[in-house]
């Protein structure tokens with residue numbers, strides 16, 4: 001499985017970004033290898049439709065779970081119909097520790 | 112000549128002013144009154160009658176699942192995020208679509224076609240002898256106000272005198288209404304509460320290059336914040352309408368002040384002439 005954490009930076013020690021569509025980076029963890037890859041979000045600063053467009057990016061990257069702070073209505077519809085699960089992290093922690101909490105099962109699923 | 116009647120916020124009596132000025136000046140010349148508050152049009156309440164209707168449509172893409180190969184080209188083209196291609200199909204979010212038609216062009220499989228979708232209508236009512244009321248009406252659940260406003264403006268185009276009743280506030284639909292107008296009448300209450308919104312509306316009109324003047328509605332002696340605001344911003348006060356129980360009574364039972372009272376009709380006609388002078392730089 002490929003898990004994504006929205007992040008303010010490219011490193012697992014960078015803080016989680018709470019806004020899904022506006023997240024500057026998507027850190028993608030390949031659970032098979034344990035590798036972390038940073039994908040730049042090309043639509044982070046665009047005017048409209050950023051949520052669904054970011055969702056498309058995750059679909060294209062084969063992501064099945066995303067960990068983030070907040071998801072807008074349109075992004076939620078797109079993620080849900082793409083079969084991507086969303087887990088919400090409410091505190092500002094590092095991406096690595098958000099992922100850890102997800103693994104422990106202590107994050108709230110959005111749907 | 113195109114006049115917009117606008118306000119920073121709702122409930123200031125903007126439609127009351129638009130309806131009265133329209134009626135008053137139509138005693139002298141051919142006048143078209145256009146209700147551009149398409150989410151909540153209300154000018155028709157002053158002018159009973161059965162209008163003729165024309166639907167307003169936009170074009171929306173329709174995706175044929177059988178010919179779609181899920182290649183993703185349409186979604187990567189759409190700048191508005193209206194299309195998402197997943198393993199199981201294409202998701203279309205209607206409210207994000209700007210009807211640009213691009214996805215149909217980029218689809219390599221010919222899976223996308225366009226369909227007309229009705230989002231509202233434009234009603235036209237002749238009120239003899241010289242008034243025409245055009246109302247833009249957006250269907251409930253639709254969001255493309257500017258498209259309906261454009262259609263209403265088009266229905267009025269070519270007329271020598273058009274008065275627009277804009278939506279309240281400072282939003283996209285108001286920009287659509289104000290653009291290209293010769294003058295803007297801003298309706299405000301005398302209280303300090305609406306002044307911030309009035310300020311925004313003044314700035315918007317200035318940005319669009321439309322000269323504006325103010326009508327203070329329901330003013331009471333002593334409450335002169337709006338007047339002082341106008342003085343500070345060098346905004347001409349075109350009319351000061353006092354708070355009056357009789358006016359409120361006529362208005363509340365759906366009556367039109369200018370129709371009931373010729374003295375008021377003359378006052379609103381003069382308001383028109385002041386606005387016209389303002390548009391020509393003469394105030």
Ligand code: SF4
Nearest residue numbers: 189208209211212214
């Ligand atoms: S018509 Fe334009 S805005 Fe609408 S979905 Fe297609 S590409 Fe996007």
Ligand code: SF4
Nearest residue numbers: 179180182183185218
């Ligand atoms: S471009 Fe055409 S074929 Fe490709 S995903 Fe979109 S609708 Fe399907």
